[in-house]
Amino acid sequence: MSRRRSPSEERAARAGDEPSATLGPVRTCVGCRARAERSALVRIVAGAEGLVLDERAVLPGRGAWLHPSRDCWERAISRRALGRALRTAADPASNTLREQAERLMDNS
Numbered sequence: 001m002s003r004r005r006s007p008s009e010e011r012a013a014r015a016g017d018e019p020s021a022t023l024g025p026v027r028t029c030v031g032c033r034a035r036a037e038r039s040a041l042v043r044i045v046a047g048a049e050g051l052v053l054d055e056r057a058v059l060p061g062r063g064a065w066l067h068p069s070r071d072c073w074e075r076a077i078s079r080r081a082l083g084r085a086l087r088t089a090a091d092p093a094s095n096t097l098r099e100q101a102e103r104l105m106d107n108s
């Protein structure tokens with residue numbers, strides 16, 4: 001009665017075995033400058049189209065980390081911390097990033 005699993009299913013099964021509840025990698029929020037676990041922050045990267053919210057933290061390139069809170073977002077904007085962290089002149093308040101961020105913050 002046992003069904004053979006494909007290699008990708010095997011990999012998925014193993015990935016589920018990884019140890020949890022340990023402290024993950026820590027990043028600094030560009031808004032409030034507090035350090036927090038990666039999983040508690042959202043990643044923002046400078047892409048070809050400007051700044052984008054990298055919700056799953058999978059995009060290549062330099063990233064900036066931010067709490068999904070309005071407070072940290074406003075602070076990062078007013079201090080131009082995103083541009084500095086990402087070494088880009090792209091304006092985070094003038095493209096789709098703001099929309100994405102608003103959506104994320106509304107959920108929190």
Ligand SMILES: [Zn+2]
Nearest residue numbers: 029032067072
């Ligand atoms: Zn923060």
